[in-house]
Amino acid sequence: MIILAATPIGNLGDASTRLIETLRNAAVIAAEDTRTTIHLLRALGIEERPRLIALHEHNERERAGDIVELARDDDVVVLTDAGMPAISDPGFPLVQAAAEAGVTVTVVPGPSAVLTALALSGLPTDRFTFEGFPSRKGGDRRRTLASLQTERRTMVFFESPHRIAQTLADMADAFGPDRSAAVCRELTKLHEEVRRGPLGELADWAAEGVRGEICVVVGGSPSDAPLDLDAGVARVLELVASGLRMKEAAASVSESTGLSRRALYEGALAAR
Structure with a gap:
């Protein structure tokens, strides 16, 4: 069989007894990075x-x-560098x-950066x-x-430290600077940090530089009420100001709101 095994996302103490037993008995491991896996085995005392x-994205x-055929005769343990295989990772x-x-x-269940960040965010977790x-x-x-402007559910994103500042600025433009969010970095590690607040404030904070592995949790849209055309046009103009072409902005707002793309485009042209 194939065994998807979740590994610690930071703190090695989160390695379960079952994970250690599975790795100790493994004859074959398909790993995202074999060097990382070797370090993990050594750290867990597996000789x-x-x-x-x-087994990686490329x-x-x-x-x-080939791995499926191999798994007909032997158990194949699948590991990624951290967390659960197949969740924004190979698998x-x-x-x-x-x-x-x-x-x-x-x-073999275990740590998940998605669920850890969601639980720590202070934002709704029911959906x-x-x-x-x-x-x-x-x-x-x-x-x-x-x-995603009208998405009602809480949203969880991954992001790199090199792009987090621009991504938070884009989120503030897309969802509004007052939308509640949380930036969770270095989860379960020594320098774990959860920064909560409006997207606008978080974007300003991140402009100074943020390090580490990062999850961003954003609250869902606070209202089911659809945008009227005037509000949709205003949204198009905001996207244009952030760098999108008029046609792209109108198409994006149309997709998220159900408003006519043509009406949005013509309204935005008239309002400029």
């Missing part, structure tokens, strides 16, 4: 070296079939291929959506955020 297979679709194509081939997949890493391209990122 037996299993066969290591590299090769997972090509290697999935999904492998699970998909295993399901199609009738090969059993099971899980949420995980949005992964926003696009590195500014235009694509702003379009995606604009499409």
Whole structure:
């Protein structure tokens, strides 16, 4: 079978007894980074070296079939650098291929940065959506955020320290500077920090530089009421001011609100 094994996201003390036992008995490990896995095994006091297979974002679709065939005869433990495989990490194509081939997949559950950040954020946890890493391209990122403007559920994002300041600024533009959010960094590590507040304030704070592994949790839209055309046009103009072309801004607002793209475009042209 294939065993998806969650590893600590920071503190090695979070490694469960079951995880350690699974790794100690593993004959084959498919790892996102074999060097990281070797360090983990050493840190957990596991001396037996299993066969290591590299399984990362650049090769997972090509290697999935071979690993599935291998798992017909041997258990294959799947590890990512931290957290649960297949959640914004390698693993999904492998699970998909295993399901199609009738090969059993099971899980050794454990730490999750998504759930840890959500629980610490102080924002509603009854309904949420995980949005992964926003696009590195500014235009694509702003379009995606604009499409989430009316999302009612709490949203969880990952982001790198190099882009967090711009992403928070784009979020403040998309959701409004007063939307509640939390920036969670270095979760479970020595310098863990959770910074809560309005997006506008968080964007100003991040402009000075933020280090570490980062999750951003953003509160959902506070109202079910759809935007009227005037408000939609104003939203288009805000997106244009942030760098989007008029047609792109109108299309994005139309997608998120249901308002006519043509009416939004013409209204924005008239209002300029």
